[in-house]
Amino acid sequence: MLARAHTFTIEGLQTRHVTVEVDVRSGLPAFTIVGLADAAIREARERVRTAILNSGFEFPGRRITANLAPGDVPKAGPGLDLALGCAVLAASGQLPGERLDTHALFGELALSGELRACDGTLAVALAARERGLKTVVVAPACAAEARLVEGLDVAVAERLSSAVRVLRGGSPDPPGLSPSRPPHAIRRESRQPDLAEVRGQHHAVRALVIAAAGGHHCLLSGPPGTGKTMLAQRLPSILPLLSSQEAIEVTRVRSILGSAPRGLARRRPFRAPHHSITTAGLVGGGQRGWVGEAVLAHNGVLFLDELSEFARSTLDALRQPLEEGRIAIVRARHAAVYPARFMLVAATNPCPCGHAGAGDRCGCTETELARHRRRLSGPLIDRIDLLLALERQAPRTLGERPLTSSKSARERVVEARERQATRLAADGITMNAHMDAALLARHARLDATGEAMLQRAGERGLLSARGQHRLLRVARTIADLNASGRVRPRDLGAALALRPEATLGGSRAA
Numbered sequence: 001m002l003a004r005a006h007t008f009t010i011e012g013l014q015t016r017h018v019t020v021e022v023d024v025r026s027g028l029p030a031f032t033i034v035g036l037a038d039a040a041i042r043e044a045r046e047r048v049r050t051a052i053l054n055s056g057f058e059f060p061g062r063r064i065t066a067n068l069a070p071g072d073v074p075k076a077g078p079g080l081d082l083a084l085g086c087a088v089l090a091a092s093g094q095l096p097g098e099r100l101d102t103h104a105l106f107g108e109l110a111l112s113g114e115l116r117a118c119d120g121t122l123a124v125a126l127a128a129r130e131r132g133l134k135t136v137v138v139a140p141a142c143a144a145e146a147r148l149v150e151g152l153d154v155a156v157a158e159r160l161s162s163a164v165r166v167l168r169g170g171s172p173d174p175p176g177l178s179p180s181r182p183p184h185a186i187r188r189e190s191r192q193p194d195l196a197e198v199r200g201q202h203h204a205v206r207a208l209v210i211a212a213a214g215g216h217h218c219l220l221s222g223p224p225g226t227g228k229t230m231l232a233q234r235l236p237s238i239l240p241l242l243s244s245q246e247a248i249e250v251t252r253v254r255s256i257l258g259s260a261p262r263g264l265a266r267r268r269p270f271r272a273p274h275h276s277i278t279t280a281g282l283v284g285g286g287q288r289g290w291v292g293e294a295v296l297a298h299n300g301v302l303f304l305d306e307l308s309e310f311a312r313s314t315l316d317a318l319r320q321p322l323e324e325g326r327i328a329i330v331r332a333r334h335a336a337v338y339p340a341r342f343m344l345v346a347a348t349n350p351c352p353c354g355h356a357g358a359g360d361r362c363g364c365t366e367t368e369l370a371r372h373r374r375r376l377s378g379p380l381i382d383r384i385d386l387l388l389a390l391e392r393q394a395p396r397t398l399g400e401r402p403l404t405s406s407k408s409a410r411e412r413v414v415e416a417r418e419r420q421a422t423r424l425a426a427d428g429i430t431m432n433a434h435m436d437a438a439l440l441a442r443h444a445r446l447d448a449t450g451e452a453m454l455q456r457a458g459e460r461g462l463l464s465a466r467g468q469h470r471l472l473r474v475a476r477t478i479a480d481l482n483a484s485g486r487v488r489p490r491d492l493g494a495a496l497a498l499r500p501e502a503t504l505g506g507s508r509a510a
């Protein structure tokens with residue numbers, strides 16, 4: 001007799017549908033699994049057999065062949081156990097087959113027959129809905145995650161026998177108690193770093209708010225101990241919370257990697273890989289389709305601290321995600337595209353000794369300075385709109401009142417972003433940072449005074465063509481923060497005061 005069950009396997013970040021076909025016929029007792037199964041699945045034979053016996057069912061003493069289709073998709077992990085077990089029961093006449101057509105089965109079987117949680121439940125539930133399945137059967141600990149998907153029934157099964165009961169039309173087990181919160185509850189996150197903890201550095205804090213408002217990539221430059229790392233870590237706290245679509249995307253990735261504090265993510269990811277990271281670590285790839293930091297930073301912030309210490313080739317690999325917001329990963333069998341749209345924040349000392357610009361304290365030679373500048377140039381820096389220059393502060397500033405709290409900064413950011421989204425809706429983008437020259441000409445037009453200011457800056461040698469676009473994008477964001485429909489001379493002046501060109505171009509006096 002032949003039976004079929006639906007389940008899913010995860011390859012890299014992709015979920016793939018798998019039909020488990022089981023055929024039981026007379027012959028010498030044997031249990032064979034075919035169809036590109038990894039070691040965990042080949043071991044499933046023992047788990048499934050023992051779980052079936054320990055659940056009070058009969059394990060057919062005949063020839064059992066399980067085929068995992070489609071044959072060209074590599075199957076990995078123990079999540080296919082439940083589907084395999086149920087298909088064996090159906091193929092041996094111990095379970096009616098019809099509900100197997102509408103149910104996705106996902107989970108590992110313990111020898112006792114207990115159903116265990118597997119990583120990637122959210123991804124599987126999303127894929128099950130997309131596939132048109134009605135219900136997903138999962139272990140209690142996965143229930144809350146599966147319920148994040150609307151339009152799909154979630155049936156909890158503590159054991160193989162509970163899954164069989166559900167497939168016979170009976171009731172599922174009560175939802176899991178393990179995650180200590182009701183379904184749909186939003187995870188209460190531990191106290192996050194706040195901008196109110198940053199003292200002084202008002203210029204840089206303002207610039208950080210501008211970067212957040214317009215989605216601009218930015219570079220923090222300054223001597224050691226001035227708060228570069230501190231500021232970067234506080235960027236997520238002033239970004240808008242994740243929209244529900246974004247939250248699902250972020251949680252899905254975490255779920256697959258098993259790094260999910262279970263529940264829906266609300267805050268944007270913040271990833272800060274060490275400068276010794278490899279290219280594969282940063283952008284992913286390799287035989288098994290590793291997920292890189294750039295993908296983990298999707299919808300959030302990728303922070304590259306000590307930018308000049310990263311390998312140049314590694315940084316070059318960020319070109320694609322920066323341009324396209326995604327990463328194509330090519331492997332032996334499949335090409336996969338992973339989402340990777342993030343805000344890039346980089347930090348660096350202004351020179352190898354860290355004191356350039358601070359009077360005569362800088363002891364670097366011209367050669368060292370030139371080398372430092374070379375390391376900072378390239379495609380990455382070209383995409384950075386904003387410079388946050390931090391300076392050493394007098395000790396008394398540490399006692400001063402902070403410029404803003406994260407909460408009020410975030411309110412301004414959210415308003416500015418809404419203004420941009422409305423203006424740019426017809427252009428298919430949502431943020432000023434993504435405006436090209438044509439869109440700038442339309443949306444960031446200057447009046448005569450502004451044009452004159454721009455021209456003067458050009459004459460002083462401060463602005464290349466790219467620098468001009470950079471400046472206009474930032475000016476547009478400043479105008480949005482000031483609730484102005486037009487880019488006024490004062491918005492342009494504020495953008496000029498951030499002097500991105502001077503320092504990015506590498507002037508020693510910057």
Ligand SMILES: Nc1ncnc2c1ncn2[C@@H]1O[C@H](COP(=O)(O)OP(=O)(O)OP(=O)(O)O)[C@@H](O)[C@H]1O
Nearest residue numbers: 197198199200201223224225226227228229230231
């Ligand atoms: N503006 C500031 N307000 C409050 N605390 C600060 C400020 N700047 C620095 N600090 C304190 O100093 C510590 C070091 O700051 P941080 O690590 O951000 O410096 P940095 O600029 O990244 O230095 P480095 O170049 O060495 O990486 C912080 O953890 C914080 O306690």
Ligand SMILES: [Mg+2]
Nearest residue numbers: 228229230305
């Ligand atoms: Mg630092």
